[in-house]
Every structure is written in structure tokens, then in C-alpha cells.
Amino acid sequence: MINAKGYAAQDPQADLAPWEFQVRELGPHDVQLRIMYCGVCHTDLHQIRNDWFPGIFPMVPGHEIVGEVVEIGAHVKKFARGDWAGVGVMVDSCGVCQECGHDHENQCSNGTVWTYNSLGKDGLPTYGGYANILVVNEKFALQVSKVLDPKGVGPLLCAGITTYSPLRRLNVGQGHKLAVLGLGGLGHMAVKFGLAFGADVTVLSNSPAKRYDALELGAHHFIDMSNVDEAESVKGTFDFIIDCVSAKHDLNLYLGLLANGGTHICVGIPSEPFELSPFSLLSGNKSVTGSGAGGLAETQEMLDFCAAHNITADVELIDIKNINAAFERMVRGDVRYRFVIDLETL
Numbered sequence: 127m128i129n130a131k132g133y134a135a136q137d138p139q140a141d142l143a144p145w146e147f148q149v150r151e152l153g154p155h156d157v158q159l160r161i162m163y164c165g166v167c168h169t170d171l172h173q174i175r176n177d178w179f180p181g182i183f184p185m186v187p188g189h190e191i192v193g194e195v196v197e198i199g200a201h202v203k204k205f206a207r208g209d210w211a212g213v214g215v216m217v218d219s220c221g222v223c224q225e226c227g228h229d230h231e232n233q234c235s236n237g238t239v240w241t242y243n244s245l246g247k248d249g250l251p252t253y254g255g256y257a258n259i260l261v262v263n264e265k266f267a268l269q270v271s272k273v274l275d276p277k278g279v280g281p282l283l284c285a286g287i288t289t290y291s292p293l294r295r296l297n298v299g300q301g302h303k304l305a306v307l308g309l310g311g312l313g314h315m316a317v318k319f320g321l322a323f324g325a326d327v328t329v330l331s332n333s334p335a336k337r338y339d340a341l342e343l344g345a346h347h348f349i350d351m352s353n354v355d356e357a358e359s360v361k362g363t364f365d366f367i368i369d370c371v372s373a374k375h376d377l378n379l380y381l382g383l384l385a386n387g388g389t390h391i392c393v394g395i396p397s398e399p400f401e402l403s404p405f406s407l408l409s410g411n412k413s414v415t416g417s418g419a420g421g422l423a424e425t426q427e428m429l430d431f432c433a434a435h436n437i438t439a440d441v442e443l444i445d446i447k448n449i450n451a452a453f454e455r456m457v458r459g460d461v462r463y464r465f466v467i468d469l470e471t472l
Contacts, residue, residue, distance in 0.1 A: 150246075150248075150250070150261045151261070152197055152199055152261055153199050153261075153263070154199040154200045154201040154202075155199050155201050155202060155263050155264055155265070156198075156199045156202070156261050156262060156263055156264065157195050157197070157198050157199070157202060157204075157205050157211060157261070157262060157263075157264050157267050158195070158196055158197035158198075158259060158260070158261050159191070159193035159194065159195060159196065159211055159213070159259065159260045159261075159262070159267070160193050160194045160196045160258065160259060161191055161192075161193040161255055161257060161258050161259065161260055161469045162192055162193050162194060162276055162469060162470055163191075163192050163193075163276055163277055163279070163280050163443075163466050163467065163468060163469060163470075164188040164190055164191050164192075164254070164255030164256060164280055164466065164467045164469060165188075165190025165191075165280035165281040165283075165284065165285070165311075165439070165441070165464050165465070165466050165467075166188075166190075166444075166449070166452055166453075166456065166464065166465035166466065166467060167189065167190055167281075167284050167285070167311070168311070168372050168395075168456065169189070169284070169395075170187035170188065170189075170453075171453050171456065171457070172395070172397070173185065173187060173242075173243050174187060177397050178395075178397075181243050182243050182244070182245070182251045185242060185243050185251075185253075186242055186253035186254050186255075186256050186257055187242055187243070187254050187255075187256050188241070188242060188254035188255030188256040188257070188467070189213070189214055189215045189216075189240070189241040189242060189254055189255065189283070189284055190214065190255065190280035190281050190282075190283050190284045190285070190464075190466075191212060191213040191214075191241070191254070191255035191260060191280055191283065192210060192211070192212045192270055192276050192279040192280045192283075193210070193211060193212075193213075193260065194208065194209070194210060194211075195207055195208065195209045195210070195211050195267075198264075199264075202264050203264075204264045204265075204267070204269070205264055205267065205269075209269070209270075210269075210270040210271075210272055210276060210279075211267040211268060211269065211270055212267070212268040212269075212270045212279060212280065212282070212283050212429065213241060213255070213260060213262055213266065213267055213268070213283065214241070214268065214283030214284055214287065214419060214425055215232065215240060215241055215283070215284055215418075215419045216231060216232055216238050216239060216240055216241060216266060216419075217239055217240070217241050217246070217252055217262050217263070217266045218238075218239035218246060218247060218263065218266060219231040219232075219234035219236075219237075219238050219239065220234050220235070220236035220237070222236075223235035223236055228421075229421040229422060229423040229424065230421045231266075231421045231422055232418060232419050232420065232421055233418075233421075239252060240252060241254045241255070242254030242255075255280075255467075255469075256446060256449070256467060256469075257469070258469055265422065266422065268283065268422070268425055268426050268429055269426065269429070270429060271429070271430075271433035273433050273436075274432065274433055274436075274438055275438050277438075277441055277443060277466055277468075278438025278439045278440065278441050278466075279429075279432075279438055279439075280439075280466055281311060281315070281439035281441065281464040281466065282315075282428065282429060282432055282437075282438065282439060283419075283425065284419060285311045285312045285315045285439060285464060286315050286319075286428055286432070286437075286439065287419050287420045287424065287425045287428050288312060288315075288393050288417065288418060288419050288420075289312055289315045289316040289319055289368060289370070289393060290315075290319050290420070290424075290428040290431070291417055291418075291419070291420035291424055291428075292368065292391045292393065292415070292417035293316070293319055293320065293323060293366075293368065293391075294323075294424070295417070296366065296389060296391070298320065298323055298325050298365075298366055299323040299324045299325055300323075300324040300325070302325045302326065302365045302366060303325070303326045303328070303363060303364045303365050303366075303385070304316075304320045304325040304326065304327050304328070304364065304365065304366045304367075304368065305327075305328045305329075305330050305349075305360075305363075305364040305366070305367040305368070305383065306320065306327060306328070306329050306330065306345070306367075306368055306370065307330045307331075307367055307368065307369045307370060307371055307380060308330075308331065308369070308370040308371040308372075308394060309329050309331055309333075309336050309339060309340055309343075309370075309463070310370060310459060310461075310463055311439070311461075311463050311464040312370035312393055312394060313329070313370040313463070314343060314439070314440055314462075314463035314464075315439060315463075316368045316370060316393075317329065317340070317343045317344065317345050318343070318344075318437050319437070320368075321344050321345075322431075322435050322437065325366075326346050326347075327344070327345045327346050327347075328345065328346065328347040328348065328349060328360070328364070329343075329345045329347070329348050329349070330349050330351055330360075330367070330380070330383075331348070331349075331350065331351060332350070332351050332352045333350075333352075333459070334350040334352065334353070336348070337350065339462065343440075357383075360383050361382055361383055362382070362383070362384070362385055362386075362410070363383055363384075363385060364383055364384055364385060364388055365384075365385055365387075365388050365389070366384075366388065366389050366390075366391060367380055367383065367384060367388070367389075367390045367391065368391045368393060369390060369391060369392045369393060369394055370393055370394045371394045371396070372394040372395055372396055372397075373396055374396050374397075374398050375396070376401075377390070377400045377401070377402055377406070377414070378401070378402065378403050378406040381406040381407070381412055381414070382406070384410060384412050385410070386410045386411060386412075387410070387411050387412070388410065388412050388413075389412070389413045389414075389415060390412065390413070390414045390415070391415055391416070391417060392414065392415070392416040392417070393416070393417055393418075402414065439463065439464045439466075440462055440463045440464070441463075441464045441465070441466040442461055442462065442464070442465055442466070443465075443466055443467075443468045444465050444466070444467055444468065445467070445468060446467050446469070449467065452465045
């Protein structure tokens with residue numbers, strides 16, 4: 127877990143603070159951020175637990191970062207001191223492959239450098255936003271409008287773009303019935319974007335207590351999937367389901383809720399593989415697709431869209447010393463809808 131100074135270490139007694147890991151010097155194209163807030167993503171917990179692959183320790187998690195630009199390199203053109211900037215899931219890519227050329231730096235053929243738990247081009251580990259300072263190439267820093275509340279901006283850089291990207295790519299909007307499966311950090315952003323795009327939005331959940339929350343967010347409908355009659359009433363109904371659940375669940379059940387030609391979009395990442403019957407796809411010509419975080423251009427587009435429509439994440443601020451308790455609550459779904467670490471006091 128995370129120790130008292132804000133990072134995951136093989137030796138929990140190691141006497142280091144997160145900013146002591148920020149070893150990169152300011153280069154001519156770099157900006158230095160004084161981190162103000164950093165969102166707490168379920169990915170952070172997966173990585174410190176080595177759920178997906180062995181981690182690089184000691185590890186400073188955090189890839190939903192918003193901060194103030196306090197220093198700039200000699201050749202920086204995109205930012206000035208005092209600007210707000212955001213950093214999401216990545217801090218570098220090769221810049222020359224086909225994917226990078228098409229603004230899909232997050233799919234870099236030669237290996238995206240992730241914001242933390244990754245190795246940079248210099249061979250050194252990258253460290254994330256559970257800290258007070260970050261140095262990053264200006265290309266990988268996003269411009270953040272000061273019309274937005276910075277407390278709710280960080281989660282846009284992961285939960286926000288992860289839901290915005292597939293909905294935009296599939297042109298979800300007016301005339302479509304969109305179901306949001308799971309009302310958490312990802313799900314509440316999917317509701318907000320679905321509504322902003324003009325879709326008819328339904329929240330699907332096994333927690334009937336979330337009915338009020340879903341409708342308060344603006345969802346048009348709520349279906350309690352633990353209620354057989356309610357679940358039966360929406361079979362063959364939806365054009366799209368955006369699946370935000372990170373726990374094991376039955377994909378075949380939800381494919382049955384899609385209309386003919388419907389698409390199930392996986393953005394949550396369960397630790398166990400899905401079991402998928404071919405008949406769930408063949409019956410109704412249905413599709414399953416996945417989507418991760420977007421590239422830089424799309425993420426900036428999303429931030430600009432949020433500024434124009436006053437969209438931020440609904441967050442609960444925490445102190446870094448309470449991060450382990452926040453992880454435990456996050457696993458229980460006891461957060462509306464994203465924990466954000468207040469780093470202003472570090």
C-alpha cells in the first residue's frame with residue numbers, strides 16, 4: 127500500500143518523500159508543474175498491487191494531474207508561468223511511428239511512456255502525481271482553462287478522456303439510447319458526456335441505492351439489474367452500452383440488452399478475462415469494442431469541450447495521509463465519484 131509519505135515502496139519504512147523521486151532536470155522543451163490536485167484512479171491500486179504486471183518500486187502513482195506552471199524551458203512556446211496545465215496517463219512517446227503520426231500517442235508502436243510505473247527514454251523510472259512537483263515535455267502537458275474548478279479537472283485526464291473518446295469516435299448523440307454500466311469514476315463522466323452529446327441516457331447498476339444519484343446527475347432512466355423485471359424490460363433496447371465496471375461481470379447478460387447492431391464499449395478493466403459466447407454477438411449483429419485513454423489532441427479537445435460546457439468530475443478531496451483509507455473505500459464503491467488528493471499543502 128501507500129506509505130505515510132505518499133508512495134508505494136518495497137520497504138514501507140524507506141525515508142523518502144514523493145518529490146525526492148522527481149529526478150528529471152528541466153530541459154529546453156519542458157515545463158515544471160507545482161501539482162495542485164491529483165485524482166485517484168483504480169489503476170493506481172491495480173499497479174501498486176501488481177495486478178496486471180510487475181511494478182517498478184518505489185512507485186509514485188497518479189496520472190490525473192492538474193497544476194500551475196512555475197518554470198519553463200528556454201524553448202517552450204505553449205505555456206507561460208502561471209498557466210494551469212494537466213498531465214494524464216502518458217509523458218512521452220516515440221513521435222515518429224504511424225500511431226503517433228495520427229495523434230494516438232497512447233498507442234505508440236514503439237512504446238508509450240506512461241506517467242508512472244514506466245521507464246523513460248533515459249532509462250529512468252517515471253513518477254506520478256502523488257507528489258508536489260512534476261517536470262514534463264510541454265507536448266505532453268495539456269492546457270487547462272481557468273474557468274474550470276481545478277479540483278475536478280484531474281479526473282478528466284483519465285476517467286474523462288476514457289469515456290469521451292469512444293463516445294465521440296462512435297458519434298453517440300441525438301437519437302441514440304446510451305446505457306452507462308456502473309456509476310463510479312468512469313460512469314459518472316460517461317453520464318455527463320452522454321447528456322452533453324444529446325443521447326438518451328440510462329444508468330445500469332446492481333445497486334438500487336444509486337437510483338437517486340443517477341437521476342440527480344441528469345440520467346433519464348435508471349435500471350436496477352438486480353431486479354429481474356427491470357432488467358427484462360430493457361432487453362434489446364440500447365444502441366450503445368459503455369461498460370465502466372472494473373470487477374468481474376457477465377458480458378453476455380449485457381449484450382442481450384443491445385438492440386440489433388448495437389455496440390458494447392469496454393472501458394473498465396477487470397482483473398479477470400471476459401467469457402464471451404459467440405451467440406451473444408451473432409444474435410442481433412452486435413459488436414464489442416474497447417477503448418483506453420485518448421491521444422493528446424483528443425484529450426485537449428475534451429478539455430476544451432469541458433470548458434465550453436462547464437463539465438468537471440464530482441470529487442471528494444482527501445489528504446495524502448488518508449490515501450489507503452480512500453483505496454479501501456474506492457474498492458467498496460464508497461465515493462461520489464472520484465477521490466482527489468489535495469496537494470496544495472505539501
